[in-house]
Amino acid sequence: MYLLGIRNIEMSGNMKGQTWNQHVVKKENKTLVLQTIKEKAPISRASIAQVTGLNKGTVSSLVSELIDEDFIHESGTGESSGGRRPVMLLLNEKAGFTISVDLGVNRILGIMTDISGNRILEKEIAVTDNSLTNVTGNLFTLIDDLKEQAPPSRYGIIGIGVAVPGVVTTGGEILLAPNLGWKKVQLEDILYERYELPIIVENEANAGAYGEFIYGAGQNSQELIYISASIGIGVGLILGGKLYKGLRGFSGEFGHMTIDKDGLACRCGNQGCWELYASEKALLELSEQHGLQEPSISKLVKKAEESDSVALQVFEQIGDYLGIGITNIIHIFNPEQVIIGGSLAEGIPLLLPSIKKRIEQNAIGFNLDDVHLNEATLNKYSIVLGITAFNIENFFRSTVKEDSKVI
Numbered sequence: 001m002y003l004l005g006i007r008n009i010e011m012s013g014n015m016k017g018q019t020w021n022q023h024v025v026k027k028e029n030k031t032l033v034l035q036t037i038k039e040k041a042p043i044s045r046a047s048i049a050q051v052t053g054l055n056k057g058t059v060s061s062l063v064s065e066l067i068d069e070d071f072i073h074e075s076g077t078g079e080s081s082g083g084r085r086p087v088m089l090l091l092n093e094k095a096g097f098t099i100s101v102d103l104g105v106n107r108i109l110g111i112m113t114d115i116s117g118n119r120i121l122e123k124e125i126a127v128t129d130n131s132l133t134n135v136t137g138n139l140f141t142l143i144d145d146l147k148e149q150a151p152p153s154r155y156g157i158i159g160i161g162v163a164v165p166g167v168v169t170t171g172g173e174i175l176l177a178p179n180l181g182w183k184k185v186q187l188e189d190i191l192y193e194r195y196e197l198p199i200i201v202e203n204e205a206n207a208g209a210y211g212e213f214i215y216g217a218g219q220n221s222q223e224l225i226y227i228s229a230s231i232g233i234g235v236g237l238i239l240g241g242k243l244y245k246g247l248r249g250f251s252g253e254f255g256h257m258t259i260d261k262d263g264l265a266c267r268c269g270n271q272g273c274w275e276l277y278a279s280e281k282a283l284l285e286l287s288e289q290h291g292l293q294e295p296s297i298s299k300l301v302k303k304a305e306e307s308d309s310v311a312l313q314v315f316e317q318i319g320d321y322l323g324i325g326i327t328n329i330i331h332i333f334n335p336e337q338v339i340i341g342g343s344l345a346e347g348i349p350l351l352l353p354s355i356k357k358r359i360e361q362n363a364i365g366f367n368l369d370d371v372h373l374n375e376a377t378l379n380k381y382s383i384v385l386g387i388t389a390f391n392i393e394n395f396f397r398s399t400v401k402e403d404s405k406v407i
Helices: 002-040 045-052 056-068 132-148 187-195 204-215 280-289 297-305 309-333 343-362 379-399
Strands: 072-077 087-091 097-103 107-114 119-126 157-164 174-177 182-185 199-203 224-229 233-239 242-244 337-341 372-375
Touching: 002 045, 002 056, 002 087, 002 379, 045 056, 045 087, 056 072, 097 132, 097 204, 097 379, 107 132, 107 379, 119 132, 132 157, 132 187, 157 187, 157 204, 157 379, 187 199, 199 204, 199 379, 204 224, 204 233, 204 242, 204 337, 204 379, 224 309, 224 343, 224 379, 233 309, 280 297, 280 309, 280 343, 297 309, 297 343, 309 337, 309 343, 337 343, 337 379, 343 372
Parallel strands: 097 157, 157 199, 224 337, 337 372
Antiparallel strands: 072 087, 097 107, 107 119, 174 182, 224 233, 233 242
């Protein structure tokens, strides 16, 4: 009797485990169907089955649930390949909205999008004081304003995401943001305490890489390097079609790669960091050293376009240093594409000649055969749209409902 009791307990545990596994599989399949509709709509049930490899009965059942939950809707009929014309499915783009923020050193940019990533609203705030109290106050103001203007929808605000120029753990803690002067800031907790919504805090270069990969210049690339060149420099890595973040999320801090061992002192505590020689800050400092008063990227671009010799020299030098760092990255990763974004990208036409010259001079020849050097096509929206993609994917993974049925 005792042994039988143990066996019954074990069988009960196995059954529970099996049921749980079936629920997990169903949720994953449902998310897969929803993601397929998002990416390929308008699409029929039969085409979804073909694309995903799921059987038609499973797809039909999951589609019915997604319609009931207001994630998708039917929209007319498509062309027939024989027999009845198929009913086409579309994502309900207005089922919910996401708020995404690019927290920069000089400004905070926020956008609201629908769950297809279409921009609905935008707000920008200039920042002159990078203290945590001041920045979080501005951040709250921006998010509150966007949140209050959200159109009515089934799911409301589905998530809030913030990109920051610093080292961010997988748990959303900002370990170090030298250009903000921050250390060990629990920004994810701060935002959750105020809004009680799903919160994502991510490194800005990772977000920029993902934004260009999903919506921009990198849509057709599986091996992609994104250079975020602004006040500092960060690098986002898409390797094998996936965002690479390293063991604890710290990868891509190439702005603090040493290019001069006895060079300038950096706020990170190192010397000779790449961003001290090749960033927006470096460009403006070099301009001042050459006698240009109150320079800005826009003013310098204008001067260079008017053939001002000093402005042209400044862009040439910064481009050369950018080329040094990019060459190192090409040697390490052998990418298909390198995309340059951030505020410095405004001067890309002036920087590219010296960047390419340095790469061609220093890179090992076979590394240059397939790599393409491009400007970010999303411009200032690369980072916020990357955050948007994170928010939407997180929503799809966590919000798709399960019922008691087993597939």
